[in-house]
Amino acid sequence: MGKWAIAVHGGAGVDPNLSTRCQEDAKRLLTRRLNLGISTLRSNLTAIDVVELVVRELETDPVFNAGRGSALTVKGTVEMEASIMDGVKRRYGAVSGLTTVKNPISLARLVMDKSPHSYLAFSGAEEFARTQAVELADDAYFITEDCMEQLKLAKKANANLFGLPTVGRETCKMKAEDNSLWMNGQPISVYAPETVGCVVVDCQGRCAAATSTGGLMNKMVGRVGDSPIIGAGTYACELCGVSCTGEGEAILRATLAREVAAVMEYKGLSLQEAVDYAIKERLDEGKAGLIAVSNKGEVACGFNCVGMFRGYATEDGTMEVAIWDEIFVV
Amino acid sequence: MGKWAIAIHGGAGVDPTLSDKAQKDAKQLLERCLKLGVSDLRANKAAIDVVERIVKELEDDPVFNAGKGSVLTNKGTVEMEASIMDGQGRKYGAVSGLSIVKNPVSLARRVMDKTPHSYLAFAGAEEFARAQGVEEKEKSYFIVEDRKKVLNYAKKINETLFGYPEIDSKTLKPKGEVPLRKNAQPSFGYYRPETVGCVVVDKRGMCAAATSTGGMTNKMVGRIGSAPIIGAGTYACELCGVSCTGEGEFILRAMLAREVAAAMEYKGLSLKEAVENAINKRLDKGQAGLIAVSNKGEVAYGFNSNGMFRGFATEDGMEIGIWDKMFKV
Numbered sequence: 001m002g003k004w005a006i007a008v009h010g011g012a013g014v015d016p017n018l019s020t021r022c023q024e025d026a027k028r029l030l031t032r033r034l035n036l037g038i039s040t041l042r043s044n045l046t047a048i049d050v051v052e053l054v055v056r057e058l059e060t061d062p063v064f065n066a067g068r069g070s071a072l073t074v075k076g077t078v079e080m081e082a083s084i085m086d087g088v089k090r091r092y093g094a095v096s097g098l099t100t101v102k103n104p105i106s107l108a109r110l111v112m113d114k115s116p117h118s119y120l121a122f123s124g125a126e127e128f129a130r131t132q133a134v135e136l137a138d139d140a141y142f143i144t145e146d147c148m149e150q151l152k153l154a155k156k157a158n159a160n161l162f163g164l165p166t167v168g169r170e171t172c173k174m175k176a177e178d179n180s181l182w183m184n185g186q187p188i189s190v191y192a193p194e195t196v197g198c199v200v201v202d203c204q205g206r207c208a209a210a211t212s213t214g215g216l217m218n219k220m221v222g223r224v225g226d227s228p229i230i231g232a233g234t235y236a237c238e239l240c241g242v243s244c245t246g247e248g249e250a251i252l253r254a255t256l257a258r259e260v261a262a263v264m265e266y267k268g269l270s271l272q273e274a275v276d277y278a279i280k281e282r283l284d285e286g287k288a289g290l291i292a293v294s295n296k297g298e299v300a301c302g303f304n305c306v307g308m309f310r311g312y313a314t315e316d317g318t319m320e321v322a323i324w325d326e327i328f329v330v
Numbered sequence: 331m332g333k334w335a336i337a338i339h340g341g342a343g344v345d346p347t348l349s350d351k352a353q354k355d356a357k358q359l360l361e362r363c364l365k366l367g368v369s370d371l372r373a374n375k376a377a378i379d380v381v382e383r384i385v386k387e388l389e390d391d392p393v394f395n396a397g398k399g400s401v402l403t404n405k406g407t408v409e410m411e412a413s414i415m416d417g418q419g420r421k422y423g424a425v426s427g428l429s430i431v432k433n434p435v436s437l438a439r440r441v442m443d444k445t446p447h448s449y450l451a452f453a454g455a456e457e458f459a460r461a462q463g464v465e466e467k468e469k470s471y472f473i474v475e476d477r478k479k480v481l482n483y484a485k486k487i488n489e490t491l492f493g494y495p496e497i498d499s500k501t502l503k504p505k506g507e508v509p510l511r512k513n514a515q516p517s518f519g520y521y522r523p524e525t526v527g528c529v530v531v532d533k534r535g536m537c538a539a540a541t542s543t544g545g546m547t548n549k550m551v552g553r554i555g556s557a558p559i560i561g562a563g564t565y566a567c568e569l570c571g572v573s574c575t576g577e578g579e580f581i582l583r584a585m586l587a588r589e590v591a592a593a594m595e596y597k598g599l600s601l602k603e604a605v606e607n608a609i610n611k612r613l614d615k616g617q618a619g620l621i622a623v624s625n626k627g628e629v630a631y632g633f634n635s636n637g638m639f640r641g642f643a644t645e646d647g648m649e650i651g652i653w654d655k656m657f658k659v
Binding site for chain 2: 079089090091092094096097115116117118119120121122123124125127128184216219220221222223224225229230231232248249252253254255258262263266267284
């Protein structure tokens with residue numbers, strides 16, 4: 001029997017002025033989801049089932065940008081996407097452009113298991129959802145007040161190239177000139193907590209990964225990011241499971257999730273070395289973060305931006321949840 | 331000045347009973363496109379411009395499954411997708427779900443150059459196309475009689491088509507009653523020319539790649555394959571440019587195009603070795619083919635399927651082929 005391990009994330013790139021209340025809410029949620037994952041791993045659930053279960057819960061939380069609470073397109077609509085990958089045989093399922101499906105990650109799983117394809121999008125994906133009788137919901141469920149506010153701020157920010165709104169989320173200023181406080185062309189104060197993800201290695205040494213998101217605030221209708229793309233936002237193979245978050249275009253061009261596995265495979269790097277390599281060497285000017293587990297029961301994370309909502313637990317009893325660089329043992 | 335090279339393909343997995351006329355048409359198209367590419371490269375055009383131009387030509391011609399002549403979804407509609415990648419800076423643009431845009435690869439280029447995003451799909455992509463004023467055609471422009479016949483056949487046998495029997499390489503005839511394949515499940519069907527692609531290294535040693543397709547016959551509406559996915563159907567970086575074709579689900583899971591570059595980067599393999607490694611070791615039971623160029627002016631291809639429409643040219647000459655043998659042009 002191998003050792004299990006689990007990691008979750010709720011997005012890379014966090015407003016350093018985020019209110020304490022928001023920070024505590026997020027940490028509490030991550031802890032709860034981690035605990036759910038841990039109890040399923042202790043009951044011997046397989047990695048692929050655990051990642052789906054945990055991401056479903058994160059999609060249900062309005063706090064993170066996935067499922068309920070998803071970021072909004074330029075038209076104020078929701079277009080959710082997700083992908084899931086099973087390290088056993090490298091099977092993969094993904095969806096994009098969902099507007100009524102309550103749990104995109106579960107639809108991605110169904111694409112993988114119940115269709116002859118790997119990736120379904122937009123109206124075709126919604127049609128498939130209906131044939132699979134998955135739970136649906138309407139706009140009012142997915143679109144939160146918070147996100148509508150964020151969209152307004154994002155539109156204002158995109159309109160002012162150099163000026164910055166001085167009001168962040170519930171707090172005040174930030175330095176306009178500080179480049180590290182911009183992500184995806186938006187000041188960090190309007191760059192909402194992002195994509196969610198989960199990676200797991202179960203006690204049989206099987207790895208799996210899953211990622212889900214509403215995408216970029218104020219994105220063009222039809223824009224697909226890195227989260228549903230194999231090798232970019234999500235990857236799992238015999239050696240490891242990886243889920244990424246951050247600047248989608250940078251993650252895509254870096255094929256970031258695949259890189260972690262590739263350098264383990266081809267250069268014999270350890271999990272942490274591979275994660276560090278991917279973050280340092282592959283992102284060019286981009287900002288992102290990722291979580292990863294190895295088939296040996298190790299867990300690692302890395303990010304080159306300001307903060308990342310994350311948590312992890314291993315079979316030997318370690319459990320940590322963090323936002324900034326310091327780790328808080330739970 | 332470095333050495334330029336160009337390779338193009340019109341799909342891996344070829345119907346062994348393809349008529350002589352169809353084979354001739356395909357070879358003529360490949361030759362014509364290669365010659366266009368060669369003259370562009372001699373005139374010092376940039377790799378990214380050459381791959382776009384050549385794939386546009388392949389889309390405009392109904393012979394292959396891209397642009398005009400795209401295969402049909404299970405509803406008889408066309409949903410085209412494409413991607414383009416510039417090895418310089420690893421910039422990338424992709425589109426999916428197009429039904430009226432005349433040249434998907436050109437729209438993918440615009441996504442790369444003119445939006446803050448990398449990939450636009452379906453209604454959003456067509457809105458963008460309208461806003462950019464790119465050339466559009468009626469839906470019927472893309473649909474050719476042959477593809478309707480293939481769809482009807484697929485529906486009759488209720489299969490998503492990607493399959494062909496094993497052939498005897500001497501007689502080029504099917505070997506007995508070997509069941510055909512459907513994306514990892516044995517089934518009956520017959521296969522048709524598929525995805526198109528082009529990879530180029532220009533005189534400055536810059537690599538680029540582009541891939542375009544209508545997808546799979548009788549696919550579910552909304553299905554996205556490997557062609558628009560970075561690292562799967564298309565990849566380009568400082569070292570090389572790669573375009574793949576074949577069973578989409580396997581190409582995706584293998585991240586086939588990225589694999590070629592990764593083996594060169596991380597294992598120090600040569601282009602040819604990296605291509606062989608990708609085809610022989612990464613595909614599991616899938617069938618696919620790929621073309622690749624390196625920044626040193628080398629060109630390579632590989633396929634484990636029944637034939638692949640392909641051609642390449644370097645300063646030393648030009649060759650095209652369908653089956654195992656390549657013919658000098």
